[in-house]
Amino acid sequence: MSLNGKVALVTGGAQGIGRAVVQSLLQSSAKVAMVDLNKDLGEECKAQLDAEFGEGNCTFIECDVANGDALRDTFQNTVDQFGHLDIVINNAGITNEKDWEKTIQVNLTSVIKGTYLALEHMSKENGKQGGTIINVSSMAAFMHSPHQPVYTATKHGVIGFTRAMADAAIQGDYGVRIHALCPAFVDTPLLQSVEDEDNMGKFVKFKDDFKRSMSKFGVLQPSLIAEGMMRLITDTSLHGAVMKITCSKGIHFHTYEPMSA
Ligand SMILES: NC(=O)C1=CN([C@@H]2O[C@H](COP(=O)(O)OP(=O)(O)OC[C@H]3O[C@@H](n4cnc5c(N)ncnc54)[C@H](O)[C@@H]3O)[C@@H](O)[C@H]2O)C=CC1
Ligand SMILES: CC/C=C\C[C@H](O)/C=C/C=C\C=C\C=C\C(=O)[C@@H](O)C/C=C\CCC(=O)O
Secondary structure, eight states, rough: OOOOTTTEEEETTTTTHHHHHHHHHTTTTEEEEESSSSSSHHHHHHHHHHHHHHSSSSSEEEETOHHHHHHHHHHHHHHHHHOOOOEEOOOOOOSSSSHHHHHHIIIIIHHHHHHHHHHHHHGGTOOOOOOEHHHHHGGGGTTTTTTTTHHHHHHHHHHHHHHHHHHHHHHHOOOOEEEEEEEEBBBHHHHHHHOOHHGGGGGGGHHHHHHHHHHHHHBBBHHHHHHHHHHHHHOOOOOOOOEEEETEEEEEEEOOOOOOO
């Protein structure tokens, strides 16, 4: 499905899962703001994408999503460059059990901020034209490990916040579809950090248990995660979805029991 005329903003877009979905969005003729902390990586990625898709379709904006003012400026910069905003993917994430406050800031607080900024630019409550938001969680929210307790907490939080905002979007008639995406293990540099004591702190001693899980459940490619994101963007029947992507079941959805008294 063509996304011609649509404008997307992807945080953490210069590497890994984010880069894969930036590629898919460009292949579908969307304009893309690739937002990332890593200037060198971002500029290299933009050069490659310009060579493949032509100049003017992708912009790189250096931004630490943990800096709320910078993130606000990044959203405005995107709208100034491309005229409007239709798709926001809050993808940037880290795992750091030593600096666990930073992990909360990047993985949860910034996802909340990114969601609210997306609504400022897309919600009908603000006179805008609607859109789609995808917040990236993890299968860590369904299968915790002793290896990354705070990372796990942030990913649980992303699901809870996203599901509540999806309900708010319905009751408030925002015209914005909001989903959570929960990949299992994916072959990216983040997954390699499982070996790093600098990242994992005292929990690095549990890394063998984590690696056994990786062996047992398998490791996905970023392209499949991008495929799941494109389905959330293009299937307008979906709202408030919690998409799971695993080696055993592929792209599927978590189902919740209806709330009852
Ligand atoms: N790799 C995996 O096994 C899984 C990853 N995820 C989630 O997917 C998302 C993307 O992860 P990966 O692609 O694996 O990671 P990655 O480390 O390969 O790429 C993340 C990108 O985000 C950028 N980034 C990090 N902190 C940032 C910040 N404060 N501001 C702006 N950009 C920042 C990095 O520079 C990098 O380019 C994360 O939210 C992660 O938790 C979820 C499940 C599995
Ligand atoms: C340094 C590591 C960084 C990121 C890793 C990632 O975010 C963490 C993933 C944690 C757990 C992954 C679990 C994978 C599970 C599966 O693949 C499933 O097939 C297992 C079966 C059922 C899951 C339970 C359910 O679906 O509710």
